Amino acid sequence: MxxxxxxxxxxxxxxxxxxxxxxxxxxxxxxxxxxxxAKGIKTILSTGRSINSIDHVKFLDFDGYITFNGGYCVTKDMEILYRQTIDSQDIQSVLNYAKNNSLSFSFMSENEITIHDVTPEIAGMYAHLNLPVPKLVDLDLVDTASILQTNIFLGPEEEPAFMNEVMPNSLASRWTPLFADVNPKGQSKKIGIDIFCKHFGIDIAHTMAFGDGGNDISMLEHVQIGVAMGNANPEVKEIANYITDDVDSDGIWNALKQFQLI
Known part of the structure; x- marks a missing residue:
């Protein structure tokens, strides 16, 4: 190749x-x-996680971090390149809905992650990700203008109606049936890639990305070479330029060797 x-x-x-x-x-x-x-190729993290939930991978010395699915982009020196919060009316609508209906959700800001209504399934999910369960949110004390991302714990079949009725100014994406990542409408990892390409003066034709979930689709479609992990969701594999081995079978290494980058 x-x-x-x-x-x-x-x-x-x-x-x-x-x-x-x-x-x-x-x-x-x-x-x-x-x-x-070592070859001077920029390495950039691109995640739906909070900026506060990536400390265990920072040892890899990335050149930048796309967090909150593109909503908060910072350099390795923590210079903020981009920050976009969810429409405050949508956040208030979630709070109003939760006071009258059964709904589990988490709110993420620059400073903290809080959660409402932790079920055993949700606690298990955090254990699966090796993350602590966030502290409980006080519905009456939320700063509605500070939320960068929310996770809404509902199934794919419930998502369209909820988003249309409760969060019409926001966009949902997911990598698990358990919950949807919700971000401002028009925001995605694609936005984060463009932010860093501009910052480093790199043309999109000289970019590559690795992902496995639904929230990676915009990123893999946007770069020159979009690589789906072997364990990726079927819809991710469908749009990828290349499918590598899974995360436990040296998928990243094997793809980079295949493309002669290492």
Whole structure:
């Protein structure tokens, strides 16, 4: 396969960099990222996670961080390049809905993550991600103008009606049937990629990305080479330029070798 002039590679976290089995970055992925950096290729994290939930992968010395699915982009020195909160009316609508209906959700801001109505299934999900269950939210004390992302815990079949009625100014994406990531309408990891391409002066034709979930689709479609992990959702594999091995079978390393980047 011909060598591609890739100058930046974007990495999702859960199911891409981090194994759900070990909750760690594999030795091969660590070495692959080190080799990319040694060649001067920018490595950028791109996740739906909060800026406060990525400390365990910062040792990889990324050049930047796309968090909240593109809503909060910062350099390795924590310079904020982009910040976009959810429409405050949508957040107030969630609060009003939760006071009258059964609804589990989490709110994420720059400073904290809070949650409402933790079910055993939700507690299990946080354990699966090796993350602590957030503190409970006080519905009467929420700063509605500060929320960068929310997770709404409902099934795919319930999502369209909820978004239309409760959060019409926002957009839902998901990588699990358990919940949807909700961000401002028009926002995605694609936006974050454009922010960093502009920041580093890199053309989109010189970019590559790895992902596995529904919230990675916009990113994989946007870059020059979109790589789906072997464990990726079927709809992610459908749009990818290349499908590699799964996260526990050196998928990142093998794809980068295939494209002669390491």
């Amino acid at each position: 011909q060598k591609s002039p890739i100058k930046a590679v974007f990495f999702d976290i859960d199911g891409t960099l981090l194994s759900f089995k070990t909750h760690e970055v594999s030795p091969s992925s660590r070495e692959a990222i080190r080799l990319l950096q």
